[in-house]
Amino acid sequence: MSEFDAIVVGAGPAGASAAIRLASSKKNVLLVEKSDPPGSKNVSGGVLWGNGLSAIIPDWEKSAPVERFVDTKSVAFLTQDSKIGIDFSSKKLEQKKTGYTVLRARLDQWLARKAKEAGAMVINGVTVEKLHVEDGRVTGIEQDGDVITSDAVILCEGANPRVAINSGLRKPLSDHDVAIGVKEVIKLPENTINERFHLKSGAGFACEYVLGYLKGGLEAGGFLYTNKDSISVGIVVSMSHLRKNNATYSYNMIEEFTAHPYIAPLLQGGEMQEYSAHLVQEGGLRSIPKLFGNGYMIAGDSAGFSFSNGLVLQGMNYAIDSGIAAADTFAAAYDRKNYTENSFKSYQDRLEASYVMRDMRTFKGIGDVTWSPFVHKKVPAMLETLMMGLFMEEGRPKKHMTRMLLDALSQNDMLRVSSLMDTYRMMRRM
Amino acid sequence: MTLEIIVMVKQVPDKQEVVIDPVTMNLNRSLTRNVTNSADENALEAALRIKDKTGANVTVISMGPPQAETTMIECLARGADRAILASDRFFGGADTYPTGLTIAATISKTGKFDIIFAGEESSDSSTGHVGPGVAEFLDIDQITYASSVEYEDGHVIAERELEGGTEVVKVPLPVLVTVLLNSNTPRMQTLRRKIDATRKGIEMWDHDRIGLQPEWVGVRGSPTIVRKMNPIRERERAAKKIEVSSIGDLVDELYEKKILKLEDE
Numbered sequence: 001m002s003e004f005d006a007i008v009v010g011a012g013p014a015g016a017s018a019a020i021r022l023a024s025s026k027k028n029v030l031l032v033e034k035s036d037p038p039g040s041k042n043v044s045g046g047v048l049w050g051n052g053l054s055a056i057i058p059d060w061e062k063s064a065p066v067e068r069f070v071d072t073k074s075v076a077f078l079t080q081d082s083k084i085g086i087d088f089s090s091k092k093l094e095q096k097k098t099g100y101t102v103l104r105a106r107l108d109q110w111l112a113r114k115a116k117e118a119g120a121m122v123i124n125g126v127t128v129e130k131l132h133v134e135d136g137r138v139t140g141i142e143q144d145g146d147v148i149t150s151d152a153v154i155l156c157e158g159a160n161p162r163v164a165i166n167s168g169l170r171k172p173l174s175d176h177d178v179a180i181g182v183k184e185v186i187k188l189p190e191n192t193i194n195e196r197f198h199l200k201s202g203a204g205f206a207c208e209y210v211l212g213y214l215k216g217g218l219e220a221g222g223f224l225y226t227n228k229d230s231i232s233v234g235i236v237v238s239m240s241h242l243r244k245n246n247a248t249y250s251y252n253m254i255e256e257f258t259a260h261p262y263i264a265p266l267l268q269g270g271e272m273q274e275y276s277a278h279l280v281q282e283g284g285l286r287s288i289p290k291l292f293g294n295g296y297m298i299a300g301d302s303a304g305f306s307f308s309n310g311l312v313l314q315g316m317n318y319a320i321d322s323g324i325a326a327a328d329t330f331a332a333a334y335d336r337k338n339y340t341e342n343s344f345k346s347y348q349d350r351l352e353a354s355y356v357m358r359d360m361r362t363f364k365g366i367g368d369v370t371w372s373p374f375v376h377k378k379v380p381a382m383l384e385t386l387m388m389g390l391f392m393e394e395g396r397p398k399k400h401m402t403r404m405l406l407d408a409l410s411q412n413d414m415l416r417v418s419s420l421m422d423t424y425r426m427m428r429r430m
Numbered sequence: 431m432t433l434e435i436i437v438m439v440k441q442v443p444d445k446q447e448v449v450i451d452p453v454t455m456n457l458n459r460s461l462t463r464n465v466t467n468s469a470d471e472n473a474l475e476a477a478l479r480i481k482d483k484t485g486a487n488v489t490v491i492s493m494g495p496p497q498a499e500t501t502m503i504e505c506l507a508r509g510a511d512r513a514i515l516a517s518d519r520f521f522g523g524a525d526t527y528p529t530g531l532t533i534a535a536t537i538s539k540t541g542k543f544d545i546i547f548a549g550e551e552s553s554d555s556s557t558g559h560v561g562p563g564v565a566e567f568l569d570i571d572q573i574t575y576a577s578s579v580e581y582e583d584g585h586v587i588a589e590r591e592l593e594g595g596t597e598v599v600k601v602p603l604p605v606l607v608t609v610l611l612n613s614n615t616p617r618m619q620t621l622r623r624k625i626d627a628t629r630k631g632i633e634m635w636d637h638d639r640i641g642l643q644p645e646w647v648g649v650r651g652s653p654t655i656v657r658k659m660n661p662i663r664e665r666e667r668a669a670k671k672i673e674v675s676s677i678g679d680l681v682d683e684l685y686e687k688k689i690l691k692l693e694d695e
């Protein structure tokens with residue numbers, strides 16, 4: 001007899017969702033989290049997209065500690081002097097809320113409390129060291145020489161899955177699998193934020209930036225999200241790129257971002273409340289390991305379910321849905337009293353049927369596009385040239401728009417076959 | 431007979447995160463994370479070391495709001511056998527006098543006690559009153575500021591840290607010992623013990639269970655009245671760059687600015 005039906009490692013969105021789902025169907029579940037309280041070391045931008053939580057907490061939109069619903073979503077290219085962006089604000093986003101800004105320290109504590117209320121045993125402040133394996137089957141976890149047994153273990157360790165790697169369930173992370181995110185939370189009065197971003201109370205602004213001006217030609221994405229009375233601002237830079245530019249530090253890059261002439265005024269007068277850095281899973285489809293085996297399943301970032309398609313950085317939503325899928329797979333296996341690899345096959349099927357794996361497939365090559373000099377250097381420069389051309393009044397007759405676009409393209413060395421291929425590839429992968 | 435050891439523990443706001451509300455001047459406890467008072471972890475460790483050798487029973491006792499449960503579970507997870515939280519709205523707002531009284535009464539209610547451990551002081555109020563207060567209420571001997579504690583044959587032998595030296599004392603049971611901060615390395619909580627502690631749970635005792643009248647405890651039982659609290663205002667530092675060409679010039683300059691003085695001035 002095992003001590004628990006299931007053990008979930010890690011109380012991020014993936015693990016907490018799995019535990020809530022399992023406990024709600026009366027499974028005897030242990031959720032182990034290394035930080036105390038849960039979430040105190042976790043980092044997201046973050047906008048929680050989608051309605052995944054409704055499957056486990058129907059009234060979550062009312063009770064969860066969300067900051068603001070996103071009513072303006074923007075994407076912008078930044079050059080040294082300019083910002084060229086697209087804003088999408090819509091009454092439709094107010095009626096049907098598609099995303100909320102969140103602060104993880106609050107969200108994760110709330111989720112852990114929900115897991116406890118549902119009946120899970122939640123233990124934080126302890127790091128799981130490894131999986132316990134008997135006859136080729138995972139039958140529990142090990143910590144400080146003790147074995148805690150269970151019929152199955154669901155690994156939800158996040159972006160740096162030490163247990164999965166040490167147990168050989170996932171390959172060690174390569175530079176291509178991860179990016180580094182650095183983030184600051186800047187405190188500002190609620191009213192100031194509302195005025196600065198033209199927001200009604202409760203409504204929020206979320207923007208992703210392509211940073212085309214960083215020192216040393218580094219490629220990084222920036223983000224800025226409004227919370228109730230603070231702003232989350234940060235950068236994401238790919239590990240391989242950072243490695244190539246050894247002399248650059250990620251904390252200098254965030255300073256370059258927040259000092260930009262069109263970013264600094266948004267943060268002006270704010271007080272830094274939090275500073276954090278975290279790995280981001282960016283490997284996409286090719287970094288996804290085998291998701292299940294005898295006695296175990298892997299969900300969330302640990303399984304590589306996170307990426308940016310250039311417009312939004314996502315991961316919490318995939319974490320929640322994959323956590324729930326793992327819990328449902330366990331419940332079905334529980335009814336059969338069979339926890340073998342074969343019995344967990346339906347985990348893969350559940351994910352393939354949901355948007356989790358479909359998104360991973362749709363955007364499988366996106367990394368090559370979002371992390372390319374084409375997007376980070378040429379596009380911003382070309383857009384700036386084009387805009388300057390359009391709005392400059394020099395007392396001369398203006399050129400035709402098409403002519404101007406062609407000029408802008410050629411000035412920025414984009415009228416080559418390779419660049420046209422890049423454009424084509426970008427459109428296809430997005 | 432099994433030795434009965436009591437450890438007094440207090441839950442305190444994490445020092446690094448303490449925020450004083452500039453308007454109300456209250457400690458804003460809602461924003462801060464709560465932790466076990468550090469010296470109390472040393473007190474518990476001292477008790478557990480005696481338990482390791484003698485098989486003693488270790489009971490942790492705290493007075494505080496229900497959320498202090500996390501601290502109590504932590505103590506169980508480190509190896510305590512029983513946890514009692516004296517919790518009651520009547521206990522709120524206590525100064526050190528009713529705090530000592532409430533804890534002493536709770537200890538009496540547990541029955542036999544041989545050694546009582548407390549921390550030297552709390553990190554949030556730091557009066558160091560409560561341990562000695564409990565010893566007085568129970569009318570037993572006390573050893574304060576102990577850096578090491580051994581049990582031997584009906585006695586506690588403790589080393590006390592004094593200015594300019596140490597003192598070794600041997601005191602017969604029952605005795606209360608207050609333990610110095612950082613005097614030992616508390617053992618880790620393990621997952622196994624945390625699971626067992628969570629299953630076992632803690633006991634909550636109210637004033638009735640302890641046998642205390644509401645007017646003896648909490649705010650009503652407190653002789654001190656806090657009129658006003660003043661946060662320490664940071665003083666502007668007069669840092670200035672002085673350009674001088676020699677040490678002599680610098681001394682002259684400092685003298686003129688009245689930063690240096692002559693001895694007989």
Ligand SMILES: Cc1cc2nc3c(=O)[nH]c(=O)nc-3n(C[C@@H](O)[C@H](O)[C@H](O)COP(=O)(O)OP(=O)(O)OC[C@H]3O[C@@H](n4cnc5c(N)ncnc54)[C@H](O)[C@@H]3O)c2cc1C
Nearest residue numbers: 438492493525526548549551552555556557558559560654
């Ligand atoms: C804003 C503010 C104002 C205050 N003003 C006063 C005042 O004017 N007069 C006054 O007397 N007090 C005052 N107090 C302090 C009082 O409320 C103390 O917090 C409480 O009585 C315990 O004293 P202590 O924290 O100094 O503990 P200490 O005596 O420093 O603690 C020593 C040891 O006693 C034990 N211990 C202490 N408290 C507990 C507990 N609750 N449960 C179990 N064990 C415990 C622990 O082992 C601890 O290590 C004030 C506190 C605050 C926050």
Ligand SMILES: Cc1cc2nc3c(=O)[nH]c(=O)nc-3n(C[C@H](O)[C@H](O)[C@H](O)COP(=O)(O)OP(=O)(O)OC[C@H]3O[C@@H](n4cnc5c(N)ncnc54)[C@H](O)[C@@H]3O)c2cc1C
Nearest residue numbers: 010012013014034045046047128158181300301315316319
């Ligand atoms: C800068 C940045 C910005 C981001 N922005 C967004 C965004 O806007 N929207 C979005 O959807 N996603 C965003 N993401 C991605 C998102 O944060 C992750 O995809 C998401 O957190 C994954 O959830 P998870 O539960 O799988 O892992 P995590 O949230 O990382 O949780 C894993 C948990 O496991 C615990 N743990 C790890 N190992 C152990 C162990 N051995 N024992 C016990 N506990 C352990 C950890 O402490 C942690 O609590 C962002 C990420 C970063 C870094």
